Amino acid sequence: xxxxxxxxxxxxxxxxxxxxxxxxxxxxxxxxxxxxxxxxxxxxxxxxxxxxxxxxxxxxxxxxxxxxxxxxxxxxxxxxxxxxxxxxxxxxxxxxxxxxxxxxxxxxxxxxxxxxxxxxxxxxxxxxxxxxxxxxxxxxxxxxxxxxxxxxxxxxxxxxxxxxxxxxxxxxxxxxxxxxxxxxxxxxxxxxxxxxxxxxxxxxxxxxxxxxxxxxxxxxxxxxxxxxxxxxxxxxxxxxxxxxxxxxxxxxxxxxxxxxxxxxxxxxxxxxxxxxxxxxxxxxxxxxxxxxxxxxxxxxxxxxxxxxxxxxxxxxxxxxxxxxxxxxxxxxxxxxxxxxxxxxxxxxxxxxxxxxxxxxxxxxxxxxxxxxxxxxxxxxxxxxxxxxxxxxxxxxxxxxxxxxxxxxxxxxxxxxxxxxxxxxxxxxxxxxxxxx
Amino acid sequence: xxxxxxxxxxxxxxxxxxxxxxxxxxxxxxxxxxxxxxxxxxxxxxxxxxxxxxxxxxxxxxxxxxxxxxxxxxxxxxxxxxxxxxxxxxxxxxxxxxxxxxxxxxxxxxxxxxxxxxxxxxxxxxxxxxxxxxxxxxxxxxxxxxxxxxxxxxxxxxxxxxxxxxxxxxxxxxxxxxxxxxxxxxxxxxxxxxxxxxxxxxxxxxxxxxxxxxxxxxxxxxxxxxxxxxxxxxxxxxxxxxxxxxxxxxxxxxxxxxxxxxxxxxx
Numbered sequence: 022x023x024x025x026x027x028x029x030x031x032x033x034x035x036x037x038x039x040x041x042x043x044x045x046x047x048x049x050x051x052x053x054x055x056x057x058x059x060x061x062x063x064x065x066x067x068x069x070x071x072x073x074x075x076x077x078x079x080x081x082x083x084x085x086x087x088x089x090x091x092x093x094x095x096x097x098x099x100x101x102x103x104x105x106x107x108x109x110x111x112x113x114x115x116x117x118x119x120x121x122x123x124x125x126x127x128x129x130x131x132x133x134x135x136x137x138x139x140x141x142x143x144x145x146x147x148x149x150x151x152x153x154x155x156x157x158x159x160x161x162x163x164x165x166x167x168x169x170x171x172x173x174x175x176x177x178x179x180x181x182x183x184x185x186x187x188x189x190x191x192x193x194x195x196x197x198x199x200x201x202x203x204x205x206x207x208x209x210x211x212x213x214x215x216x217x218x219x220x221x222x223x224x225x226x227x228x229x230x231x232x233x234x235x236x237x238x239x240x241x242x243x244x245x246x247x248x249x250x251x252x253x254x255x256x257x258x259x260x261x262x263x264x265x266x267x268x269x270x271x272x273x274x275x276x277x278x279x280x281x282x283x284x285x286x287x288x289x290x291x292x293x294x295x296x297x298x299x300x301x302x303x304x305x306x307x308x309x310x311x312x313x314x315x316x317x318x319x320x321x322x323x324x325x326x327x328x329x330x331x332x333x334x335x336x337x338x339x340x341x342x343x344x345x346x347x348x349x350x351x352x353x354x355x356x357x358x359x360x361x362x363x364x365x366x367x368x369x370x371x372x373x374x375x376x377x378x379x380x381x382x383x384x385x386x387x388x389x390x391x392x393x394x395x396x397x398x399x400x401x402x403x404x405x406x407x408x409x410x411x412x413x414x415x416x417x418x419x420x421x422x423x424x425x426x427x428x429x430x431x432x433x434x435x436x437x438x439x440x441x442x443x444x445x446x447x448x449x450x451x452x453x454x455x456x457x
Numbered sequence: 458x459x460x461x462x463x464x465x466x467x468x469x470x471x472x473x474x475x476x477x478x479x480x481x482x483x484x485x486x487x488x489x490x491x492x493x494x495x496x497x498x499x500x501x502x503x504x505x506x507x508x509x510x511x512x513x514x515x516x517x518x519x520x521x522x523x524x525x526x527x528x529x530x531x532x533x534x535x536x537x538x539x540x541x542x543x544x545x546x547x548x549x550x551x552x553x554x555x556x557x558x559x560x561x562x563x564x565x566x567x568x569x570x571x572x573x574x575x576x577x578x579x580x581x582x583x584x585x586x587x588x589x590x591x592x593x594x595x596x597x598x599x600x601x602x603x604x605x606x607x608x609x610x611x612x613x614x615x616x617x618x619x620x621x622x623x624x625x626x627x628x629x630x631x632x633x634x635x636x637x638x639x640x641x642x643x644x645x646x647x648x649x650x651x652x653x654x655x656x657x658x659x660x661x662x663x664x665x666x667x668x669x670x671x672x673x674x675x676x677x678x679x680x681x682x683x684x685x686x687x688x689x690x691x692x693x694x695x696x697x698x699x700x701x702x703x704x705x706x707x708x709x710x711x712x713x714x715x716x717x718x719x720x721x722x723x724x
Contacts, residue, residue, distance in 0.1 A: 196627035
């Protein structure tokens with residue numbers, strides 16, 4: 022078990038750095054393949070979302086130089102990104118992945134999108150063969166853990182409450198949402214969720230603006246709304262009472278002068294901007310205009326925190342689940358190593374014993390039935406007595422962290438390499454899965 | 458007796474005042490309901506008080522400052538109740554209750570001098586006074602709504618969403634209450650002023666526009682009109698409209714003060 026992870030996320034790196042390290046979706050398969058064949062790396066998967074870029078690998082000895090890979094792959098000066106990197110190994114890498122998949126490491130804790138993104142990355146990595154054995158196990162486990170966290174704690178409801186806080190704020194501004202028009206600028210899961218909430222609370226119509234018009238049309242059809250070309254955004258946006266933006270634009274797309282223009286055309290009727298994009302789509306200056314209210318994702322998140330007093334409690338419960346799951350997964354991985362070793366060790370000794378009995382029989386001539394039994398129990402006794410300590414040591418080791426080392430030593434001492442260990446392991450793992 | 462009923466009404470409005478003070482710091486659904494009922498009672502006692510003094514001296518009722526104050530308080534409460542009936546919100550009470558309490562308190566402290574020269578045409582004088590007072594009541598309510606609008610707007614902008622914020626009605630509602638009470642009050646104010654002018658001319662022959670009372674009244678009316686005009690024409694609303702409404706209210710308070718201090722025709 023040599024998991025190694027390196028990456029940047031919204032906590033450690035500003036968006037300028039994250040942008041540089043982002044891998045576009047079209048290039049992900051190739052990047053994963055390249056990482057998987059990097060010296061020291063056996064399996065690899067890359068997560069690249071707007072809030073994080075992470076390389077997760079299974080390495081030969083836990084000492085693959087992932088920093089060097091980043092340097093080579095992105096052709097960047099290490100000074101640009103090195104200070105923002107974090108690295109995790111072994112258990113900590115497992116824990117980190119579980120937290121990411123469960124959306125505990127997200128900017129909006131509990132937002133549902135990240136699990137889908139991790140799953141997509143997994144599918145891509147599998148398709149190109151970058152993930153096949155241990156990482157496969159780890160990732161599938163991570164999905165199960167994420168599901169468990171979602172069902173057993175209220176962490177997931179916090180993302181939903183971002184949407185409902187948005188609704189509540191809109192009601193604080195407009196009173197009733199009846200007859201209000203909503204503009205969705207950029208089509209993402211979160212903005213879709215917010216729009217759905219607004220509609221459910223009486224908002225009249227949804228307009229979708231997106232750089233790719235097809236996507237806009239698709240989403241608009243979902244809400245029975247109208248798709249609008251991006252070029253027509255500024256021309257038509259004064260219609261909107263509520264604007265939800267979530268584009269990937271690197272610069273603000275709504276600036277003060279736009280706000281002034283809209284207000285002018287609207288005869289100063291108020292507008293509410295919900296900016297869930299990172300980097301932000303709405304210039305902070307906009308909030309200074311009389312009649313325009315801008316809430317970015319941090320503001321909404323803060324409002325949620327203020328509302329859900331028990332949020333910390335839920336996050337703690339989620340962390341506890343993850344702790345348990347990390348231990349469980351670790352035990353499973355180690356058992357995966359230890360059990361086949363014990364089996365092949367026993368097989369190996371049994372073969373030796375049988376061979377020796379056969380040789381002795383040749384020398385002793387014909388034996389009575391009693392003598393046969395005595396010989397058999399004698400040899401068996403010797404083997405068992407000798408093997409008792411090593412096997413129980415292996416079994417104990419399975420529950421501790423040095424299992425890999427001991428298994429390695431035993432395998433080498435008894436020359437157990439190769440053989441049917443892998444096949445056995447698969448069988449045993451399957452059996453365990455059934456029981457668990 | 459009228460003074461006694463007025464003092465009972467004062468106690469009722471006191472409950473409203475208590476609500477206003479508590480509502481600034483925490484949610485008070487129960488107290489809001491109690492204050493509302495107390496306010497109904499207060500209005501009844503005030504009507505009783507006013508009609509008693511009216512039946513005692515029919516011609517004099519609205520000519521005495523204390524009765525004027527009581528009558529204004531009653532009108533403000535009536536406007537507040539209308540808003541409550543439409544918008545189901547007691548929040549303007551945060552501003553309205555203290556003011557009504559103050560007016561009723563002043564009225565109940567006892568007899569005060571006559572404000573008007575009894576020589577004027579009584580019937581028209583009554584029209585003048587009650588219309589002006591209705592205009593004042595609307596202005597008070599508009600001011601209350603504007604004040605709350607500003608508080609609400611500030612907390613929305615600064616993103617401090619706790620405390621009073623969670624209990625105030627929506628910005629748009631505040632804006633609407635402010636505008637509607639202005640719209641409602643304006644004709645009253647205008648008619649009241651015109652009648653007042655006509656009365657002054659009739660009584661004294663000439664209108665002295667430099668007389669502080671007339672000057673301030675006209676100034677207030679001008680601010681009032683500008684306020685309505687900007688809202689209507691350029692869609693002035695929100696913060697600026699709220700500031701202007703506060704300005705109009707300030708002008709009204711000064712005009713009122715000038716009225717009570719400066720007795721018409723006595724100088």
